[in-house]
Amino acid sequence: MYLQFRDEVEAAVASALESLDLPTDDLGIEDPPEGVDAVLASSAAFRLAGEVGAAPPEVAGQIADEIDAGEYDLLAAALAQGPYVNFLPSEAYYEATVESAQSPEFGRLEPTGESVVVEHTSANPTGPVHVGRARNPIVGDAVARVLDFAGNEVERHYYVNDAGRQMAVFTWAYETFDEDDLPDPERDKPDYDLVRYYRKGNEVLEEGDPDEVEDAEAEIQAIMQGLEEGDEETYDRVQEVVDTVLGGMRETLSRLPAEFDEFVKETRFLRDGSADDVVERLKALDQAVYEEEAWQLELDEFDIENNFVFLRSDGTTLYTTRDIAHHEWKFENFDRAITVIGEDHQLTFEQLRRTLELLGHDTDRLDQLFYSWVNLPGGEGMSTRAGTGIDLDDLLDEAIDRAREEVETRMDDRIRDDDLTDDDVERIARQVGIGAVRYDIVAKQPTKAITFEWDRALDFEAQSAPYVQYVHARCCGILEEAGIDPSEASASLGEFDASLLETDAERELVEVVARFPAVIEEAAADLEPHVVATYTREFAETFNAFYRECPVLADDVDDDLREARLALVAASKHAVGNALGVLGVAAPRSM
Structure with a gap:
């Protein structure tokens, strides 16, 4: 829905500029300023202030006045705030996002017909x-x-x-x-x-x-x-x-x-x-x-x-x-x-x-x-010819060993279920250990030299692979507790009314889910997979806030709201699971 919302915003700004007899070559569509309650914003007023002969806030007001949000399906309002025009989504935006994200393939873009090696x-x-x-x-x-x-x-x-x-x-x-x-x-x-x-x-x-x-x-x-x-x-x-x-x-x-x-x-x-x-x-x-x-x-x-x-x-x-x-x-x-x-x-x-x-x-x-x-602490050299350095096999073995030790020490219910078997622990150790190595490397801009550090990569509490992987495992755990197979969540969920998701925490999570296809679009256009990693960290923080503030299966949650929140959990599972998959990092079902 984010991509469609963006199309509507672009159409609305272009139409407003045409009405004002102003050039439409640069619509200035971008993320809203920090702390602004909007999904997108336009900074075109900065560019056009000189041509109009008025201050940017005045130009932004003129642009906003020309936009009739009622002409669009997903746009609720266009509001001038300082030099920006901010765009708020409609109820249909939130509802359609939750519904579309029920697909296990959520985030995958339409075929381009282009072959790439x-x-x-x-x-x-x-x-x-x-x-x-x-x-x-x-x-x-x-x-x-x-x-x-x-x-x-x-x-x-x-x-x-x-x-x-x-x-x-x-x-x-x-x-x-x-x-x-x-x-x-x-x-x-x-x-x-x-x-x-x-x-x-x-x-x-x-x-x-x-x-x-x-x-x-x-x-x-x-x-x-x-x-x-x-x-x-x-x-x-x-x-x-x-x-x-x-x-x-x-x-x-x-x-x-x-x-x-x-x-x-x-x-x-x-x-x-x-x-x-x-x-x-x-x-x-x-x-x-x-x-x-x-x-x-x-x-x-x-x-x-x-x-x-x-x-x-x-x-x-x-x-x-x-x-x-x-x-x-x-x-x-x-x-x-x-x-x-x-x-x-x-x-x-x-x-x-x-x-x-x-x-x-x-x-x-x-x-x-x-x-x-990629360097290791201490700056070990790497030379096949001389036989020095650290082999990738050694690094991956060490990652699995360290992850296994970390999992085995986290015996509380929040991290590890007491029913996990030794095979489960071994699976999680591989998924988390190798995922930690891969995520820590791909999460950085490729042009920047990095030093791989174990404490950072395997930190379950910080913004690392385990931190994001645990969000996926938590989504699966909630669905399983509700009697839903996480691998078939879209087919197992009952009817739901996404309009019941009204709290700030719910809306913010829906907005982050909605952005995932646009993140894929950006990462592909710029050949920058690290922007997907950045998205997963933001996603994890937003989901954890939802989890703290919006109980899903509590006794005092009525049935209709329960179904709506379960649908949001399923949507979240698909978004974060697919994002991890794009990074080549395992999305564990349990941790």
Whole structure:
């Protein structure tokens, strides 16, 4: 209803401005000022004061006088207050919101017909996923979920770097060293098993006997050349390593969860000839030069000092060259391409964008979402090559352990039901622990570096994942106590009269529920899933106020009001549950 209400407000302001013979290019629709009892406001009076020749409050009064709220279904009043025109919703707004939010799919927007590919994570398959890179799959998966909920056809892709030097080093090391040369693996997982070879190989290349290093480098170069030439035997050798390590990484990512529709290997673009085609077209550009034994593009016309190197003197392409072919493939198959990637790649992606423009592509279809790093207290470094840092598996295990301990100590009825079984405790520990990690990371603006802190993430009382998750569990508990299956609440509720929801606490909760589709719209438009997290915190506070002030199942609540409040609880469950789902955070039925 919020989106429809906004449409009515926009129509009302535009009509009023036309009546006053004033421009309608900027209606100034926004949230009302702090403390104002309204759903939306217009600040157009600020912009128009000079044109009208009157102070903003006077202009706001003129605009409000021109609006007849009776012409609209959801608008009750347009009131001037200072320089703003504030818009109050009608009774129909509240009633229709509660009714529409009975749908389990509440908040999902109408199909846009647009296909979107979201590429994220894409960590090199050289070993276990590290905490320092954990922001990529968490933010990337949340972006994909937001876009899907906003009505887009979304595919999630992982771009696998299986053609670069790192994989050649890995393949050489895997074929060279014996198990006896290596330490025991840290976990019984394929990525932990094979990363030992990679670390051993780098150790030898950096510190080994010069003759041994010379022989190794010759073999590494031969592997890279074999991939470039499409040699099947070389490809199979490399893929044995790539697929094994990637399998272990996928197990870890599935715990978040971060699932993928396709793992796109960069060797695809070597094997099908598209990388070679890119090279020939780049060579033909006026900006192409051969300098320092490499083919490069000069991009100074775009104020980029660093040239874009696309072909080595030995005839091998670079990752960036193959990524041009990759993006051309994206443009052929999707309406829009989004890449979630670390902030240290900003220059590379600007070079990519400008190169695609020189090749004649519309780069308005291309978006990048850059993120900063996740640090742990103490600033531990993250290096697969050196074998230092904290693995994501370790972080998730620790999260579950800490959540389990927290749940087990909260034995009072408010937090934990005494009938919970050990399996229930384990389920809740996983949902809360992993949810805490994911929520704490996705709740921050991606461009801001963050330090992950356990006390904040797992605080049941503060604005964290457990705080919001418990609101969903509380909604489910109320419905269950009323004999309603929370998973089928919309079908199990009796008739209700939403007009009975008259208190401030009830109305405020309905207003927050109503805003959820608009939050999805905003998050999708700006690629900012953190605004959904902000919404869930506001939602939790508003629901808790309702819970304190408006008993649902108390003996002194009459039947009609009871049914109306149960309907509001069901609506709340759908809104907060779907918001958590968009963030990739579990919505527990009990805690």
